[in-house]
Amino acid sequence: MQQYLQNKKGLVQNVFDQVYDRYDLMNDFMSLGIHRLWKKSMLNMMNPSAKLKLIDVACGTGDIANLFLKHVDKKSEITCIDPNKKMISKAKEKLKIYKNINWIIAPAERIPAQDNSFDLYTISFGLRNTNNLKKSLSEAFRVLRPGGRFFCLEFSKIQNSNFNLIYKKYSELLPLIGKFIVGEKQPYEYLIKSIENFVNQEELIDLMKKEGFEKCFYRNLSGGIVSIHSGWKI
Numbered sequence: 001m002q003q004y005l006q007n008k009k010g011l012v013q014n015v016f017d018q019v020y021d022r023y024d025l026m027n028d029f030m031s032l033g034i035h036r037l038w039k040k041s042m043l044n045m046m047n048p049s050a051k052l053k054l055i056d057v058a059c060g061t062g063d064i065a066n067l068f069l070k071h072v073d074k075k076s077e078i079t080c081i082d083p084n085k086k087m088i089s090k091a092k093e094k095l096k097i098y099k100n101i102n103w104i105i106a107p108a109e110r111i112p113a114q115d116n117s118f119d120l121y122t123i124s125f126g127l128r129n130t131n132n133l134k135k136s137l138s139e140a141f142r143v144l145r146p147g148g149r150f151f152c153l154e155f156s157k158i159q160n161s162n163f164n165l166i167y168k169k170y171s172e173l174l175p176l177i178g179k180f181i182v183g184e185k186q187p188y189e190y191l192i193k194s195i196e197n198f199v200n201q202e203e204l205i206d207l208m209k210k211e212g213f214e215k216c217f218y219r220n221l222s223g224g225i226v227s228i229h230s231g232w233k234i
């Protein structure tokens with residue numbers, strides 16, 4: 001199992017420093033808006049009730065926090081964490097109507113929170129970017145309370161080989177689209193490589209189980225372009 005580029009310190013930070021301002025626009029453009037449906041699917045699967053404490057790790061520009069707070073009618077205290085100051089500042093600007101978000105600048109591998117603090121943990125398109133997958137999962141397990149649940153939305157492996165070929169061809173265009181919209185190709189070259197080299201659905205399940213999660217399962221969306229993984233701390 002590889003962790004492509006993840007050990008190159010500073011690279012991931014650099015990538016998001018370059019794209020933060022047009023991150024949302026580029027997401028809509030690249031996925032034709034479908035990333036919104038994927039994120040909604042994770043929320044629907046979670047179906048949270050009010051008062052549950054959520055930590056959204058690799059929060060980026062705050063899409064999951066926004067969906068969550070709308071779902072619970074703002075009646076929860078949530079924590080959003082990301083190591084990139086520019087991404088967090090974008091999120092703060094977008095979500096300034098909410099007063100119940102605790103913002104933290106930190107990586108998934110070292111969450112500054114006590115053990116057993118949260119009912120729900122989400123990470124959306126973030127796990128692939130961490131420096132240490134195992135450590136990120138063990139931190140997720142640590143900060144969840146017993147009975148708490150982990151959700152990960154992430155790029156995954158397409159199941160159908162013909163569809164995979166088409167998707168690969170499409171992916172090759174992303175750096176050009178990135179150059180056009182964001183003015184930079186390199187972050188999207190990184191994106192493609194990081195997706196290619198990330199663990200597959202079953203490998204992620206195995207890693208989750210190794211860190212202690214139980215009742216682990218995943219659901220593929222859009223033929224496996226992305227998947228949602230879930231597991232419980234019991």
Ligand SMILES: C[S@@+](CC[C@H](N)C(=O)[O-])C[C@H]1O[C@@H](n2cnc3c(N)ncnc32)[C@H](O)[C@@H]1O
Pocket residue numbers: 012013016057058059060061062063064081082083084087106107108109123124125126129130131
């Ligand atoms: C593709 S964005 C996802 C943002 C948001 N969750 C979403 O779904 O739109 C990935 C985020 O992961 C963050 N990130 C990079 N390295 C990280 C790490 N080690 N721990 C946690 N987040 C990290 C980046 O700063 C970036 O905001």
